[in-house]
Amino acid sequence: MKIMPGKMAENQRDATTLAFQEAGVQDMDADIIDMFTSSGNDQRIGSEADKAIGTAIRNRYGSKATWRAERWFVPVPKLHYEGKDISQLIVEVTMYLVAAAVVRTQHDARLITLVGAIGKPETLAIPMIFLHALIERDLGRLAIVARDSVYTTWEVPGTKPIRIPNEFVSDLSDKLKWYSVVVWLGKLGAQGRFIAPLVAGSLLSLAFQESSQPVPVNRQGFSIEDVASALESMAFRPGEAKDMVNQAMPRLNADMTLEEAIRITLQMGKGGD
Numbered sequence: 165m166k167i168m169p170g171k172m173a174e175n176q177r178d179a180t181t182l183a184f185q186e187a188g189v190q191d192m193d194a195d196i197i198d199m200f201t202s203s204g205n206d207q208r209i210g211s212e213a214d215k216a217i218g219t220a221i222r223n224r225y226g227s228k229a230t231w232r233a234e235r236w237f238v239p240v241p242k243l244h245y246e247g248k249d250i251s252q253l254i255v256e257v258t259m260y261l262v263a264a265a266v267v268r269t270q271h272d273a274r275l276i277t278l279v280g281a282i283g284k285p286e287t288l289a290i291p292m293i294f295l296h297a298l299i300e301r302d303l304g305r306l307a308i309v310a311r312d313s314v315y316t317t318w319e320v321p322g323t324k325p326i327r328i329p330n331e332f333v334s335d336l337s338d339k340l341k342w343y344s345v346v347v348w349l350g351k352l353g354a355q356g357r358f359i360a361p362l363v364a365g366s367l368l369s370l371a372f373q374e375s376s377q378p379v380p381v382n383r384q385g386f387s388i389e390d391v392a393s394a395l396e397s398m399a400f401r402p403g404e405a406k407d408m409v410n411q412a413m414p415r416l417n418a419d420m421t422l423e424e425a426i427r428i429t430l431q432m433g434k435g436g437d
Contacts, residue, residue: 165220165280171264172277179236182279183260187240193351199335200239200257209237212282213261220278225269233265233278240281243352245359250322251366253295253359255288288328291320292366298337299345299367344400346430364430365423368394391416391425408432 166186173179180194213235221231238260246252263278297303307319317327339348346364349356371394388409395405412429420428 165216165261165278167220167224168277168279169274170277171275173236173262173264176236176238179262180238182262182277183238183240186260186279187242187258187281189240189242189353189355192240192353196348196351197239197241199332199339200241200255201331209259209283213237213263216261216280216282217263217265217278220280221265221267221276225267229267229269231265231267233263235261235263237261241352243349243355243359245362247362247366251292252323253290253292253363255290256285257288258285259283288332289323289326290328291323291326292363292370293322294318294320294326294328295345295363296367296370298333299340301337303333344395344404346400361427361430365427368426388413390422391429394422394426395429 173182177194180197184190184192184194217231217233217235221229239257240260242256242258244254246254258281261278261280261282265276265278267274267276294303294306297306303318309317309319309325311317311330314329314331315327316330316333317325319325336348345367346360349360349363391412392402392405392409395408396402400408408429412425412432415428415432416425
């Protein structure tokens with residue numbers, strides 16, 4: 165645990181800022197992490213927090229130090245895209261503890277703030293097949309292996325059953341009613357923006373597999389309507405897709421493939437050059 169002098173957190177918002185700084189993800193949207201709370205919701209987290217605070221304080225101020233602390237928990241997701249065997253988004257959720265404590269020793273009393281990761285990270289594997297079904301409001305096509313009040317285990321073609329928190333699925337489904345997967349990933353900071361084209365490309369491939377297109381997307385010519393339709397299949401709203409295509413028009417050439425046109429449009433839409 166990192167110990168800093170003074171009381172640097174008074175609420176959950178302050179604690180989130182400190183946890184993001186410690187994790188190196190300052191550009192992440194603080195409001196987006198609520199959907200990961202259940203991922204780190206372990207009954208043992210409270211006792212682990214007490215142990216971590218106590219160990220850090222005794223190591224710094226001696227075995228006779230006493231303390232009283234107010235604490236907050238902040239789930240911090242780290243993302244990467246895995247394309248081997250089956251395409252999937254991997255989310256590793258680490259719980260960070262932030263505590264504002266009053267420490268008393270034989271000689272004085274002081275205010276400190278502690279911050280650091282605790283517990284074992286939880287990994288969520290989200291196959292693109294599952295994400296595409298969620299976007300299409302068609303999770304019913306995937307069989308449920310097991311379900312309880314916190315988790316559901318889904319059977320997904322091409323991989324072993326996946327276990328995902330129910331609240332995460334519900335929250336992500338709600339968010340995708342208002343904005344696209346690409347926008348959602350962007351709210352997770354630079355790491356999300358980095359993998360967004362890979363995720364979007366995978367979702368696009370799934371969308372074309374389900375259609376009757378006879379020519380692979382990386383060999384098709386394109387029209388403005390084709391590009392806009394492809395963006396809508398990634399959960400962009402029709403008006404949003406049209407605006408993105410209009411913005412990208414100066415960069416699109418008639419001899420481009422549909423895949424190239426979509427990639428450039430996505431790059432322009434997220435502020436690329």
